Amino acid sequence: MRAAPFTPDHSMNVIGGARCAGGGPRRTVENPATSEVLVELTDADPSDVDAAIVAARRAQPAWATLAPVERGRVLRRAADLLRDRNDELARWEVLDTGKPIREALVTDVHSAAECLEYYGGLIAAAAGEHHQLGTLTGWTRREPLGVVGAIGAWNYPLQIAAWKAAPALAAGNAVVFKPSELTPLTAVALAETLAAAGLPDGVFSVVQGGAAVGEALTGHRGIDKLTLTGSVPTGRAVMRAASAGPVPVTLELGGKSPVVVCEDAELDRAVTAAVLANFATQGEVCSNGTRVFVHSSLHGAFVDAFVDTARSLVVGDPLEPATQVGSLISDEHLDKVLDAVRSGVDDGAALRCGGGRRTDGALADGRFVDPAVFTDVADDMAIARDEIFGPVACVFSFETEDEVVERANATSYGLSAGVVTRDVDRAHRLAAALDAGVVWINTYNVTPVEVPFGGVKASGLGRENGWAGLEAVTRTKTVLFESGPLEGL
Numbered sequence: 001m002r003a004a005p006f007t008p009d010h011s012m013n014v015i016g017g018a019r020c021a022g023g024g025p026r027r028t029v030e031n032p033a034t035s036e037v038l039v040e041l042t043d044a045d046p047s048d049v050d051a052a053i054v055a056a057r058r059a060q061p062a063w064a065t066l067a068p069v070e071r072g073r074v075l076r077r078a079a080d081l082l083r084d085r086n087d088e089l090a091r092w093e094v095l096d097t098g099k100p101i102r103e104a105l106v107t108d109v110h111s112a113a114e115c116l117e118y119y120g121g122l123i124a125a126a127a128g129e130h131h132q133l134g135t136l137t138g139w140t141r142r143e144p145l146g147v148v149g150a151i152g153a154w155n156y157p158l159q160i161a162a163w164k165a166a167p168a169l170a171a172g173n174a175v176v177f178k179p180s181e182l183t184p185l186t187a188v189a190l191a192e193t194l195a196a197a198g199l200p201d202g203v204f205s206v207v208q209g210g211a212a213v214g215e216a217l218t219g220h221r222g223i224d225k226l227t228l229t230g231s232v233p234t235g236r237a238v239m240r241a242a243s244a245g246p247v248p249v250t251l252e253l254g255g256k257s258p259v260v261v262c263e264d265a266e267l268d269r270a271v272t273a274a275v276l277a278n279f280a281t282q283g284e285v286c287s288n289g290t291r292v293f294v295h296s297s298l299h300g301a302f303v304d305a306f307v308d309t310a311r312s313l314v315v316g317d318p319l320e321p322a323t324q325v326g327s328l329i330s331d332e333h334l335d336k337v338l339d340a341v342r343s344g345v346d347d348g349a350a351l352r353c354g355g356g357r358r359t360d361g362a363l364a365d366g367r368f369v370d371p372a373v374f375t376d377v378a379d380d381m382a383i384a385r386d387e388i389f390g391p392v393a394c395v396f397s398f399e400t401e402d403e404v405v406e407r408a409n410a411t412s413y414g415l416s417a418g419v420v421t422r423d424v425d426r427a428h429r430l431a432a433a434l435d436a437g438v439v440w441i442n443t444y445n446v447t448p449v450e451v452p453f454g455g456v457k458a459s460g461l462g463r464e465n466g467w468a469g470l471e472a473v474t475r476t477k478t479v480l481f482e483s484g485p486l487e488g489l
Contacts, residue, residue: 003081003196006092006189008039012208013048014191016055017201022048024209029184032098033318033327033366041184043209046216049176052205053222056147056174059202064144064172068123071170075120077197082113082190089189093158094318096183098327098366099281101319111449112162112190118449119470123170126470135484141477144172145248146224148473149217151238152187153229154180154329155284160229161187163449165194165204167469173225174203178217181210182329215241223247225473229286232458239461250462250472252286252454254387255415258408259289259444260398260430262421263297269442270298270420271305274393277418277444279313279371282326283337283391286459287416289444291384292395293404299397303375306395307352310371315358328367328390337390341372344383344392350376355392379407387413401426409435415455418444437463 010026011019024043031038044052063071082089090104099108128140150164157179168175179187187206194204207213214234218226218241227250228238235251242249259277261270277289294302318326328334334357341355355372358364371391377384384394398404408417417436421427431439437455440446447453452463462472 003085003189003193005088006185006192008041008185008188010040010042012039012041012184012188012206013044014188014204014206015048015052016205017195019188022208024048024213029096029182031095032329033368034362035365038095038185041208043181044207044213046212049207049213049216049220052176052207053147053220055202056176056205057222059200060144060147060172060174063174063200063203066172068126068170071172072120072123074194074198075116075166075170078194078199079113079117079120081193081197082109082116085189085193086110089158089186091319092185092189094326096157096185097154098318098329100323100326102321102323103281108156108158111159111447115159115162115166115449115465119166119170122467122470126171126474128476135482137481137483139479141479142171142474143477145473145475146173147222148173148175148225148227149220149223150175150177150226151214151217151228151230152177152179153286154183155281155286157183158186158190161190163464163469164227165190168225168473169199169204171470171474173473176205176207176217176223178207178209178214181208184208218242219244221245226250227472228252235460248472250454250464251460252464253415253458253460254389254413255286255288255455255459256291256385256387256411256413257287257289257416257418257436258291258293258434259418260404260408260420260434261292261294261298261302262419262423262426263295264422265298265420266422267298267301267305270294270302271309273418273420273442273444274306275309275313278393279310279325279391280445282328282369283371284329284389285445287438287445289416289418290388290393291408292393293398293408294395296397296399299395303352303373303395306393307373310373310393311353313371315368315370316363325368325371325391328369331367333389334367334369337369337388337392340383340386340388340390340392344374344377344381347378347381347383348376349374349378349381349383349394379410385411401430405430405433412458413455414457415459416440
């Protein structure tokens with residue numbers, strides 16, 4: 001049981017268990033850190049999407065009839081294979097995304113493997129309920145939905161593909177997955193790993209492409225569930241498509257999350273949490289805590305330490321182990337981040353460090369931005385309201401707990417929040433008061449697969465991971481059995 005080394009080529013769609021070129025346009029995929037061409041691939045077209053869904057509908061019933069422990073065994077074998085391939089796939093993830101290898105080696109592949117392993121074990125414990133109501137017996141069945149259409153984002157391609165595939169496959173569904181057109185590689189490696197672990201042909205397919213392929217997938221009547229990690233506008237488009245079914249939807253969208261540093265916080269811990277909340281994966285993380293609210297009694301010391309730390313972060317070649325901040329994903333996204341920095345300066349915020357593009361030496365061919373820290377930011381400035389999705393942090397001062405809760409919640413987003421405090425009572429109060437789907441206390445951006453992840457308000461619908469992730473890809477059927485006499489009208 002071994003997957004062959006991953007080799008990208010023009011045939012980067014996986015339909016019915018085989019790699020193939022699509023009927024769509026041919027395009028190049030670049031390493032964002034060097035502008036080197038990684039692969040020329042041929043995207044899918046609507047007929048390819050249809051073929052993937054037809055193959056999924058054909059393969060899914062037999063997969064669903066396997067005992068849960070048998071399906072789980074396939075996923076656990078795939079998890080082992082991913083761990084065996086950690087270094088290989090982490091390198092491809094870095095080439096595809098521009099993130100530092102030090103992150104990819106310990107996070108991306110491992111988290112995908114953990115997700116497959118978790119659901120591979122959990123599914124054997126999934127069960128319905130029994131109700132004895134006199135001579136009437138009622139029970140429930142947990143059944144797969146059928147074919148899940150899934151769309152990934154470009155910041156964590158392999159992890160997101162596994163987060164969507166693992167619970168769906170464990171429950172007996174088939175999955176048709178569309179990775180981001182910017183990071184198409186490792187979803188194919190996941191498909192090949194699952195096949196090597198024994199997943200039947202057609203149960204997990206990959207279709208490549210941009211918005212047109214996404215629309216063909218979300219609008220297809222052969223889809224029984226849609227799940228997206230992406231932007232708010234894309235989430236709204238997916239909801240509109242799902243309403244025609246209607247089919248259930250899980251959406252994990254953007255954020256503009258707060259981190260609250262209380263007056264009793266340990267300074268070093270607060271700074272470390274803020275760095276993790278702003279500069280990991282060069283700031284391209286939906287849950288990032290880019291609005292850092294610091295109690296006035298700590299504000300000056302915190303800003304000095306935070307700025308010093310941001311300046312010390314190593315920006316460079318993502319494949320170098322010392323690199324801490326890699327390349328942004330594309331020229332278009334680079335321009336967006338630089339425009340946000342200019343907007344903050346023009347609006348009167350104080351840029352304490354960073355915010356410029358690296359143009360020296362080999363980095364000139366990439367999309368590298370020095371970590372930026374703003375202070376003197378008004379709550380109504382664009383940099384305080386809009387998701388930037390880059391290494392740009394805003395630091396605010398606050399006086400009272402009621403004040404910071406009101407300001408932290410004054411956003412259309414509600415994905416996550418952070419609290420740094422040594423007061424247990426305050427931690428519980430703030431966790432309850434902050435309008436977010438996930439609250440981290442004295443840490444940040446930790447996403448174990450065992451607990452649900454997702455947002456509120458414009459940040460999304462539903463939850464991934466944990467038991468909630470399994471519920472999201474199953475339906476409950478009620479069965480009623482009468483063993484006594486039946487009276488007529």
